[in-house]
Amino acid sequence: MIAQPAPKQDVLxxxxxxxxxxxxxxxxxxVIAEPLRLKPYETDGLAIYRQLxxxxxxxxxxxxxxxxxxxxxxxxVRVIPRGAGTSLxxxxxxLADAVVVGMMRMNAILHIDYADRCATVQAGVxxxxxxxxxxxxxxxxxxxxxxxxxxxxxGNVGMNSGGAHCxxxxxxxxxxxxxxxxxxxxxxxxxxxxxxDAAGYDWLGLLTGSEGMLAIxxxxxxxILRSPEGQRAMLVGFDSSETAGACVxxxxxxxxxxxxxxxxxxxxxxxxxxxxHANYPLDVEAMLIIEVEGCTEEQDFLLGRITEICxxxxxxxxxxxxxxxxxxxxxxxxxxxFGAVGRISPDYFCMDGTIPxxxxxxxxxxxxxxxxxxxxxxxxIFHAGDGNLHPLIMFDxxxxxxxxRAERLGADILTLCVDVGGCLTGEHGVGVEKxxxxxxxxxxxxxxxxxxxxxxxxxxxxxxxxKVFPLLEAA
Amino acid sequence: xxxxxxxxxxxAALAGVVRTNYAAxxxxxxxxxxxxxxMLRPVQAAHTLSTRGLTGFSLYAPKELVMxxxxxxxxxxxxxxxxxxxxxxxxxxxxxxxxLNGGGAGAQTLGGIVATNLSGPRxxxxxxxxDHVLGLRAVDGRGEVMRSGGRVLxxxxxxDMCKLxxxxxxxLGVITEITLKVLPAAERTGTVVLSGLEADRAVAALSAALGxxxxxxxxxxxPAEAAARAPGGGGESLTLARIEDFAASVTYRTEQLxxxxxxxxxxxxxxxxxSLAAWAAIRDAxxxxxxxxxxxxxISVRPSRGAAVLDAACQKGARGxxxxxxxxxxxxxxxxxxxHNAITHAVLEAGGIWTLLRAPxxxxxxxAVVPPEAPALAAIAKRVKAVMxxxxxxxxxxxxxxx
Numbered sequence: 001m002i003a004q005p006a007p008k009q010d011v012l013x014x015x016x017x018x019x020x021x022x023x024x025x026x027x028x029x030x031v032i033a034e035p036l037r038l039k040p041y042e043t044d045g046l047a048i049y050r051q052l053x054x055x056x057x058x059x060x061x062x063x064x065x066x067x068x069x070x071x072x073x074x075x076x077v078r079v080i081p082r083g084a085g086t087s088l089x090x091x092x093x094x095l096a097d098a099v100v101v102g103m104m105r106m107n108a109i110l111h112i113d114y115a116d117r118c119a120t121v122q123a124g125v126x127x128x129x130x131x132x133x134x135x136x137x138x139x140x141x142x143x144x145x146x147x148x149x150x151x152x153x154x155g156n157v158g159m160n161s162g163g164a165h166c167x168x169x170x171x172x173x174x175x176x177x178x179x180x181x182x183x184x185x186x187x188x189x190x191x192x193x194x195x196x197d198a199a200g201y202d203w204l205g206l207l208t209g210s211e212g213m214l215a216i217x218x219x220x221x222x223x224i225l226r227s228p229e230g231q232r233a234m235l236v237g238f239d240s241s242e243t244a245g246a247c248v249x250x251x252x253x254x255x256x257x258x259x260x261x262x263x264x265x266x267x268x269x270x271x272x273x274x275x276x277h278a279n280y281p282l283d284v285e286a287m288l289i290i291e292v293e294g295c296t297e298e299q300d301f302l303l304g305r306i307t308e309i310c311x312x313x314x315x316x317x318x319x320x321x322x323x324x325x326x327x328x329x330x331x332x333x334x335x336x337x338f339g340a341v342g343r344i345s346p347d348y349f350c351m352d353g354t355i356p357x358x359x360x361x362x363x364x365x366x367x368x369x370x371x372x373x374x375x376x377x378x379x380x381i382f383h384a385g386d387g388n389l390h391p392l393i394m395f396d397x398x399x400x401x402x403x404x405r406a407e408r409l410g411a412d413i414l415t416l417c418v419d420v421g422g423c424l425t426g427e428h429g430v431g432v433e434k435x436x437x438x439x440x441x442x443x444x445x446x447x448x449x450x451x452x453x454x455x456x457x458x459x460x461x462x463x464x465x466x467k468v469f470p471l472l473e474a475a
Numbered sequence: 476x477x478x479x480x481x482x483x484x485x486x487a488a489l490a491g492v493v494r495t496n497y498a499a500x501x502x503x504x505x506x507x508x509x510x511x512x513x514m515l516r517p518v519q520a521a522h523t524l525s526t527r528g529l530t531g532f533s534l535y536a537p538k539e540l541v542m543x544x545x546x547x548x549x550x551x552x553x554x555x556x557x558x559x560x561x562x563x564x565x566x567x568x569x570x571x572x573x574x575l576n577g578g579g580a581g582a583q584t585l586g587g588i589v590a591t592n593l594s595g596p597r598x599x600x601x602x603x604x605x606d607h608v609l610g611l612r613a614v615d616g617r618g619e620v621m622r623s624g625g626r627v628l629x630x631x632x633x634x635d636m637c638k639l640x641x642x643x644x645x646x647l648g649v650i651t652e653i654t655l656k657v658l659p660a661a662e663r664t665g666t667v668v669l670s671g672l673e674a675d676r677a678v679a680a681l682s683a684a685l686g687x688x689x690x691x692x693x694x695x696x697x698p699a700e701a702a703a704r705a706p707g708g709g710g711e712s713l714t715l716a717r718i719e720d721f722a723a724s725v726t727y728r729t730e731q732l733x734x735x736x737x738x739x740x741x742x743x744x745x746x747x748x749x750s751l752a753a754w755a756a757i758r759d760a761x762x763x764x765x766x767x768x769x770x771x772x773x774i775s776v777r778p779s780r781g782a783a784v785l786d787a788a789c790q791k792g793a794r795g796x797x798x799x800x801x802x803x804x805x806x807x808x809x810x811x812x813x814x815h816n817a818i819t820h821a822v823l824e825a826g827g828i829w830t831l832l833r834a835p836x837x838x839x840x841x842x843a844v845v846p847p848e849a850p851a852l853a854a855i856a857k858r859v860k861a862v863m864x865x866x867x868x869x870x871x872x873x874x875x876x877x878x
Contacts, residue, residue: 205638
């Protein structure tokens with residue numbers, strides 16, 4: 001178990017008093033305190049870490065969130081914001097003395113404005129539900145994390161989530177206009193609105209990706225975009241990751257920015273093919289899925305130019321889809337990647353570093369050697385256009401030795417990402433998972449400055465403490 | 476007041492200057508070449524600290540869409556460098572040097588554009604300068620060098636200090652080096668142009684255009700007086716929707732858009748050269764009908780309220796135009812408290828924000844040059860300022876008194 005700050009004994013001792021105050025603020029069935037019913041909240045998408053919280057609150061309104069935070073603030077109670085609990089970094093892992101504020105009951109779509117191309121929704125609306133609400137008018141919400149069926153927009157804001165299509169459309173922060181937040185003191189604040197940009201400091205930008213450490217987000221105004229006329233994918237396989245990487249460089253260098261540019265290595269291809277039967281080539285070392293948008297003629301034009309470029313790199317397989325069905329088949333394996341790996345290994349860690357794309361072949365080689373050295377298997381899925389690398393480390397959590405080796409390998413891989421010029425996390429966030437690696441990317445003074453920015457919002461360190469920053473001795 | 480301009484040759488020397496001033500508690504006016512020093516509130520400082528000695532490129536990897544340059548590098552130099560590989564700055568930053576008549580010591584710098592987060596017409600489709608800042612080096616108010624972000628396109632490691640510094644007008648740190656995402660420049664630009672529309676009808680047309688699948692990357696409305704100043708403009712108002720793409724796509728998409736907008740009138744299509752000239756004039760506000768003594772306001776509202784703000788201001792004697800599909804309102808008018816109150820009242824009604832871009836010094840010192848924040852947020856801003864600049868020596872009072 002990862003190190004956590006010691007629970008505040010005075011808070012544990014006042015548990016009944018705290019729960020009673022919360023019940024007054026959120027009447028009905030909005031407060032959970034029975035151990036058995038707390039169980040579902042003890043972990044998130046990083047299920048190896050578990051901790052029952054003091055209590056869980058499920059508010060229905062911003063005012064209730066404000067009331068809850070006022071209580072927690074006045075009683076010195078730590079607070080863990082939670083959306084759908086899909087964080088792969090342990091962003092919603094509770095503390096024994098903390099109240100989890102779960103946003104799932106705030107799931108209303110409040111306002112859709114097609115003329116201004118924006119939608120205002122409560123924080124507990126799922127990512128895909130936003131697109132679902134505007135699709136009938138031909139619009140969509142662009143960031144598309146793999147968990148989009150379940151993950152909530154409030155959590156997307158907290159982690160600044162990305163997705164397979166952010167090479168063209170950007171990540172969460174690039175697609176937000178406004179937030180309604182509640183500070184730890186219980187103040188309700190509107191940040192931004194339905195207009196572009198800020199006149200003063202960019203609070204919207206600072207809050208996005210702040211992992212619930214600065215405030216709780218209760219409403220989000222997102223940009224919605226008109227869907228393209230169509231999209232089509234192609235698949236191309238190479239006999240080395242070097243060649244695939246060089247091909248990616250050549251495509252970008254030609255002035256074409258595909259809407260998606262996904263890379264899979266040999267183990268990933270085999271795992272996905274066995275799971276999804278997507279007709280992936282099994283005799284290649286690396287495979288690219290490339291998607292373009294536009295009308296049929298534009299798709300033909302772009303796919304034709306990309307095909308020409310690919311041909312220069314002697315591909316072993318090259319398949320251009322002729323229809324939406326064929327495109328879906330190409331994507332099927334990639335989208336089932338987590339399930340595929342889950343089928344061949346009892347457990348896996350999904351890592352999330354970013355590297356300069358030019359360093360891909362070298363990085364993959366070194367990851368392979370590091371995995372061999374500790375006798376673990378790793379398959380790699382890579383958003384090749386933007387350098388976001390997802391090594392999946394396979395292990396057995398019931399075997400303490402396997403688990404320990406996997407944890408160490410994960411840390412070594414992320415440190416490698418920093419060493420080659422990248423970063424610890426591209427779209428999942430730091431959470432508890434990468435907390436103790438932050439020193440690889442930032443020096444003590446830089447970390448301290450970020451800590452003091454948190455203090456400016458939350459002087460008592462009550463909001464999602466013990467995430468993101470390495471614990472201090474005093475904590 | 477005669478002020479000494481300090482021009483340290485590198486980041487270490489610049490940090491030394493800040494450390495010295497931190498020790499003495501003496502404020503610094505922070506700038507690049509000073510082209511925007513007449514924006515916002517006047518800064519009272521004994522010394523001016525310029526980043527103009529910090530120039531040049533430390534990284535340019537066209538195939539990775541990333542570029543790093545020192546803060547004093549001019550935007551013109553950055554654009555020329557990117558053009559060598561057919562790439563460009565995504566946010567299309569404007570050059571307000573002529574508009575602000577700042578008497579700067581040279582062309583505007585990359586640091587100045589990042590510190591002010593000024594974006595051009597492409598902002599409506601492709602994001603602001605702040606959306607493309609991948610990494611920054613800066614010197615905080617104690618003279619400590621700090622790094623944030625990095626050189627990769629996706630990075631959510633730690634708090635996003637790049638967003639905090641971008642657009643902070645030099646009040647939280649002196650930006651010394653910037654790493655930006657860049658993109659290929661389009662092969663061709665075309666513009667679908669409607670003539671003679673009133674503002675509300677024009678915004679409806681632009682809104683329709685931005686809601687169609689043709690990837691419109693510029694959407695502006697120039698009332699007759701502004702249109703007369705645009706290359707290609709005549710005596711009527713102009714409503715312009717731009718498409719930037721491969722040549723064949725521009726041909727296809729402009730034609731589709733022309734047909735789609737038929738209910739708003741008979742549109743014409745401007746070719747590459749005419750489009751580029753017109754959009755440069757819109758970007759730099761060269762089309763703004765401003766008298767030499769006028770004040771200038773830059774306003775952002777939800778697009779559907781842009782026409783109402785423009786009309787309200789014009790009724791009081793201001794002139795202006797719209798960009799960002801109606802969401803950006805550029806206004807020029809008499810530099811009076813009355814005009815300022817009328818405009819800011821209309822903006823607040825519309826739920827938007829303003830920046831007083833240009834005005835005589837006494838006016839800039841006395842009015843709210845940006846909207847005041849709610850008390851709880853203003854308190855956070857003060858605490859954040861204290862973290863970054865404990866003695867308040869970096870551009871004190873530039874945006875808000877006491878910050």
